[in-house]
Amino acid sequence: MFSIISKIIIIVEHFFYNIFIFSLECCFLLRYPFLLKVRLLLNSFYFSHKEINPDDQSDFIYGETPMFTMAQMLSIAKVKDNQHFYDLGCGKGNNLFVAYCLNKLKPKGIEQNSSLLNVGKSIAKVLNVNSMSFSVNDFLNEDLSAADIIYIAGTSFEDETINNLSKKSETELKKGSIVITLSYPLQSSIFNVFLKKKMFLSWGRTMVYFQKKRS
Numbered sequence: 520m521f522s523i524i525s526k527i528i529i530i531v532e533h534f535f536y537n538i539f540i541f542s543l544e545c546c547f548l549l550r551y552p553f554l555l556k557v558r559l560l561l562n563s564f565y566f567s568h569k570e571i572n573p574d575d576q577s578d579f580i581y582g583e584t585p586m587f588t589m590a591q592m593l594s595i596a597k598v599k600d601n602q603h604f605y606d607l608g609c610g611k612g613n614n615l616f617v618a619y620c621l622n623k624l625k626p627k628g629i630e631q632n633s634s635l636l637n638v639g640k641s642i643a644k645v646l647n648v649n650s651m652s653f654s655v656n657d658f659l660n661e662d663l664s665a666a667d668i669i670y671i672a673g674t675s676f677e678d679e680t681i682n683n684l685s686k687k688s689e690t691e692l693k694k695g696s697i698v699i700t701l702s703y704p705l706q707s708s709i710f711n712v713f714l715k716k717k718m719f720l721s722w723g724r725t726m727v728y729f730q731k732k733r734s
């Protein structure tokens with residue numbers, strides 16, 4: 520009986536959280552017609568995660584960063600025009616469009632799941648966006664040396680993936696580059712966490728770490 524009640528509470532809580540996030544996203548999108556168009560196109564693509572990842576490993580659990588949250592993150596990171604923004608595990612590429620539209624960044628999305636990535640790629644084509652690049656690859660095999668700002672929405676990533684990403688960031692990223700991670704900071708003393716803040720993600724409020732490479 521107790522477990523049924525707690526399940527009902529979780530479902531109701533989730534329902535109201537989704538309505539809240541949806542309202543915030545709508546208010547944000549009404550100010551940016553280009554992003555509203557992108558959001559409508561993103562939502563019009565049917566995608567079933569389980570069909571594409573039958574193993575259902577935790578690295579590949581799909582969730583999204585709302586566009587208003589990404590806009591807030593890029594503003595905190597104080598990004599500058601023409602900087603290179605990398606989203607490691609970009610999914611459908613929603614964050615790339617925010618970085619392109621609001622901050623004039625040069626976005627690159629790396630995603631192992633080609634079905635997800637192709638959604639973003641098609642939308643960029645339809646909207647005539649040429650300054651965005653997409654790579655179907657394991658981000659651990661991608662060269663990150665050109666990046667100025669890196670985003671890793673890795674709340675559900677395995678410890679081993681996080682450790683490998685931390686080592687790769689230590690050796691490959693340039694001095695002064697900014698890394699934004701969810702739920703945990705990079706496991707490295709070369710990165711200085713200059714801000715941590717709870718923000719709204721599709722799966723709930725999550726701690727976001729903003730860190731800068733010292734050397």
Ligand SMILES: C[S@@+](CC[C@H](N)C(=O)[O-])C[C@H]1O[C@@H](n2cnc3c(N)ncnc32)[C@H](O)[C@@H]1O
Pocket residue numbers: 578579580581582583584585606607608609610611612613614629630631632635656657658659672673674
């Ligand atoms: C939680 S989703 C985040 C999607 C998007 N970045 C966002 O914030 O809206 C994480 C994504 O990382 C991808 N991913 C996980 N491990 C990866 C790897 N080693 N290489 C490339 N993509 C990976 C998954 O397929 C998934 O689409």
